[in-house]
Amino acid sequence: MAYAKITAAGSEEVQRRAAGGLRAAGLDVGDRVVLSLPTSGVLLAVALGALRSGVVPVMLDPALTATEHAELVADAEAALVVNDQDTLRKVVQGPATELADVPLARPMHYTSGTSGRRKGVWSGVLDETAARALFTEEVELWQFDAADRHLVLGPLYHSAPLRFATHTLLSGGSVLLPDRFDPAAAIAAMAEFRPTTAFCAPTHLKRIFAAGSPSTGSFRLLAHAGEACPDDLKRRVIDTFPADSVVEFYGSTEAQFTVCRTSEWLSRPGTVGRARPGRRLTVDAEGVIWCEVPEHARFSYWRAPDKTAAAWRGARLTVRDTGRLDDDGYLYLDGRRDDLIITGGVNVYPLEIERVLNACPGVRESAVFGVADEHWGQRVCAAVVGDVTTADLAEYAKAGLAPAKRPKDYHLVDELPTSANGKVSRRALPGMFSR
Known part of the structure; x- marks a missing residue:
């Protein structure tokens, strides 16, 4: 299995045609298009073309059963479903059209809840000020630029892999895409392409180390999140990758809460860091974590006003995780939601x-x-x-x-x-x- 290198310029052309294809199919600003296909450069371009024209891509796992898929398509009230290669090709054969230079919406991802019913995380279409603020915040935090070569390890239907890939392309960098994760292929891609950035879950790192010795000297950033990282694995990662390049963050599909750089974790093992810029963390009497987020990063649960109301207290959000804050504002997780x-x-x-x-x-x-x-x-x-x-x-x-x-x-x-x-x-x- 080989990695494909997607350049910003090459993707831009496909994005413009995809936006035109969506418009030709009758989609307007605020409409939703379901994208449910394996990772590819074309899929990434369609998602970006949609976002930059105000159409909201609903990212679904292509491995969902027919019943699961149909339930989510119906719930999203999708104007178009792209879940086969023929439909994908038709979309990107549209007439090229102009695009906004930043995404005008956030992708809609479904996240499970304690009721067992998935909830769509919906931000709607953003005005120009909010759209630019959301994009700028992400670029400034991770310092994306045109020199970046971003290695994708997770599937694009997950929020973080898609977010890192899209922001790299929009910053002029290139993206290294597999069709699926394979640790040996990832190691080969590190040696061949010398990536500068990657996002992964600790599981990816475990499997890569089990498969061989990755070449890591080119990395300026290895971001990880998604699950707890065991101390022994964390220390091995820190020892293997360049100094200060390993950054953990804590968040969810709904929002990003903290950032923890290498030096911070080494001085406070086990922490997931402090609130990322523009956010403020608190922990209530029951240990539930709340995060105050800026207006441009807020959301609702699609067609679920009761769940939305339960998640918010004014500008503060919770996903019901529990933890504690030390005197310097560093967060330590006690656990995820009880049944997760x-x-x-x-x-x-x-x-x-x-x-x-x-x-x-x-x-x-x-x-x-x-x-x-x-x-x-x-x-x-x-x-x-x-x-x-x-x-x-x-x-x-x-x-x-x-x-x-x-x-x-x-x-x-x-x-x-x-x-x-x-x-x-x-x-x-x-x-x-x-x-």
């Missing part, structure tokens, strides 16, 4: 998986949980009560769940553990079945 599993940098919520498993013939009830895993960070597991085999469960999950959500281990039990109030106790399950 982060596997390979992907957020997975048990309730969504349980809904599918509970519909499997013979299943009476199930409980999904995560256990620590050296490869994935966390491993998705399920305890199941009923007259069913593990093979039946695996086959049923394959038909109803995207790959990241399918349990890797099934445990057949007579009953599920419960708490004092009679609710299923997910917290008890990892200790019962951890390897």
Whole structure:
């Protein structure tokens, strides 16, 4: 598997045709186009062409099942669905049109919630002042410029990989794109292209180190986020990459909260840093983290006013993670949302998986949980009560769940553990079945 090098100039031409193709298909400012295809330079250009013409790309995992895909397309009220190569080609055969020099919207990504129902993160179309402020903030934070060669390791339907790639191109740099992540190919790309920047989840780093010795001397920035990074891995990364090049940040699909540079982490191991510029962190009496964000970085949950109201207190936002702040404003995470599993940098919520498993013939009830895993960070597991085999469960999950959500281990039990109030106790399950 090879990496493709996408230049700013080459992508610009495709972006202009894509914007024209979307307009020819009847899309107007504020409309939504679903993009659900494997990573490619053309997909990236269509996303950018949409953003720079005020059309909002809805980025979906191409591995979603047909049912999952249809539910999200309907929820997004998409004006156009691009989920096959023929449609993609038609879009980029449109007449070239003028584009804004910065994105006029944020992509719409779906993030799971404690209800198990995915929520679209919606920012709408931004006015010129807000659009420029959002773009400038990101460029100034990461110092993107025309000399950058950005190595993409994660899929473009995730918010951070797409954000780093688009801002690199818009700053005049080039982007190195795989069709999928492969650690050996990533190592080869580091040697051949000598990238200056990359974004990754710790899982990517684990797999790269397991596959060989990467050439890292060209990097000025290795940004990582998406899941907790074990101390031993963090120290190896710091020792392997150039001095002060490793930067961790904490955030979510909804918003970015902190930045932690190498020297800060070394002096305060375990911290995820301080509030990034333009933001202010607080922790309430229950340990829930709140972040005050500037107006240009705010959002709502698409067609979910109750969930939007629960997430905001004025200008302050929470995604229900918990943590603590030290006297100098450095944040330490105590945990993600109680029932969230982060596997390979992907957020997975048990309730969504349980809904599918509970519909499997013979299943009476199930409980999904995560256990620590050296490869994935966390491993998705399920305890199941009923007259069913593990093979039946695996086959049923394959038909109803995207790959990241399918349990890797099934445990057949007579009953599920419960708490004092009679609710299923997910917290008890990892200790019962951890390897």
